[in-house]
Amino acid sequence: MTKDNQQSIDVARIEALTHLLNDYAYQYYALDNPTISDTEYDKLYRELQDLEAKYPTFIQAESPTQRVGDAVSEAFTKVTHSQPMMSLGNAFNFEEVAKFVADAKKNVGEHIRFVCELKIDGLSVAIQYENGRYVRAATRGDGVVGEDITNNVRTIKSVPMKLRQDIDIEVRGEIYMPKDAFLALNEKREEAGLPTFANPRNSAAGSIRQLDSKVTASRNLNIFLYSGVFSDQLPIKSQQDLFQHFPDYGLRVNPLTRVCETFEEIQAYIEEMTAKRHELSYGIDGIVIKVDDFSDQETLGYTVKAPKWAIAYKFQAEEVETTIHDIEWTV
Numbered sequence: 001m002t003k004d005n006q007q008s009i010d011v012a013r014i015e016a017l018t019h020l021l022n023d024y025a026y027q028y029y030a031l032d033n034p035t036i037s038d039t040e041y042d043k044l045y046r047e048l049q050d051l052e053a054k055y056p057t058f059i060q061a062e063s064p065t066q067r068v069g070d071a072v073s074e075a076f077t078k079v080t081h082s083q084p085m086m087s088l089g090n091a092f093n094f095e096e097v098a099k100f101v102a103d104a105k106k107n108v109g110e111h112i113r114f115v116c117e118l119k120i121d122g123l124s125v126a127i128q129y130e131n132g133r134y135v136r137a138a139t140r141g142d143g144v145v146g147e148d149i150t151n152n153v154r155t156i157k158s159v160p161m162k163l164r165q166d167i168d169i170e171v172r173g174e175i176y177m178p179k180d181a182f183l184a185l186n187e188k189r190e191e192a193g194l195p196t197f198a199n200p201r202n203s204a205a206g207s208i209r210q211l212d213s214k215v216t217a218s219r220n221l222n223i224f225l226y227s228g229v230f231s232d233q234l235p236i237k238s239q240q241d242l243f244q245h246f247p248d249y250g251l252r253v254n255p256l257t258r259v260c261e262t263f264e265e266i267q268a269y270i271e272e273m274t275a276k277r278h279e280l281s282y283g284i285d286g287i288v289i290k291v292d293d294f295s296d297q298e299t300l301g302y303t304v305k306a307p308k309w310a311i312a313y314k315f316q317a318e319e320v321e322t323t324i325h326d327i328e329w330t331v
């Protein structure tokens with residue numbers, strides 16, 4: 001076999017392994033449905049690394065080996081969002097939720113449908129894909145200008161470097177640190193005499209705003225996507241469509257969303273998820289209720305700060321049991 005033949009076989013193998021490993025990662029991370037063992041995956045991963053070392057010019061941009069770079073950034077560059085990333089209005093009790101539902105029905109009509117979602121307690125991010133390729137990621141920032149965290153978000157294994165369809169799309173979601181990763185991180189920091197993080201949201205924020213993406217890569221961050229900015233060529237005309245099509249594109253969404261038509265159904269979902277909250281592997285600080293149909297959302301519109309077609313029902317801040325010790329009561 002000539003040297004050239006061997007090279008073309010090896011390069012074809014690099015492309016095949018890149019595609020295969022990304023497909024396994026999609027099943028594992030986006031669909032939470034592993035289709036091969038970690039050992040088998042690691043074996044293929046090492047084979048790809050060896051071939052890439054032999055032919056570095058043939059390394060694919062979307063290769064799973066390219067998620068963690070060596071460069072340490074000096075500072076975060078700014079990114080102006082294509083459309084503002086607004087924040088949600090809050091409801092602190094069921095009366096306020098009922099008013100939100102009644103107002104929506106009054107302004108849109110009795111046919112209106114809602115989608116209820118868990119409110120993931122993390123930090124918002126916007127991720128740009130061009131022709132299916134991962135291009136840039138930015139924090140919400142002040143809603144208009146965010147910070148470029150492209151290199152850090154690249155280290156999150158459930159964020160695909162190449163979508164399963166070559167589309168232009170901006171997706172938005174919540175980056176979070178799973179509860180077990182948070183506890184393990186704080187234990188390690190405590191042993192190292194470092195200050196611990198107060199809660200998973202702070203540790204996720206601290207981990208994603210790292211100038212060194214190797215640190216971010218070590219923090220086991222994850223993401224759920226819940227919205228986006230995209231052309232009306234895409235078959236996504238409602239929040240339900242979004243949750244159906246995003247996984248087909250390779251994007252991870254939360255599985256516990258539910259379509260509700262009445263306030264009573266929304267209340268039942270809130271009560272069910274409030275009870276379920278402590279079993280979840282990630283932190284939630286409430287429930288987001290959204291009007292489902294995008295044209296109905298446009299009918300309701302926006303205030304300066306927030307959409308009028310969504311509301312965040314916030315859980316009461318958890319009373320942290322504080323037992324009071326050793327206080328000398330003076331009488």
Ligand SMILES: NC(=O)c1cc2c(=O)c3cc(F)ccc3oc2nc1N
Pocket residue numbers: 085086087088117118119120121122124174226227288306307310
């Ligand atoms: N933390 C969350 O899990 C979560 C957050 C938002 C938003 O912040 C949000 C902000 C908007 F202006 C519009 C829709 C939104 O939908 C959202 N949906 C979610 N599930």
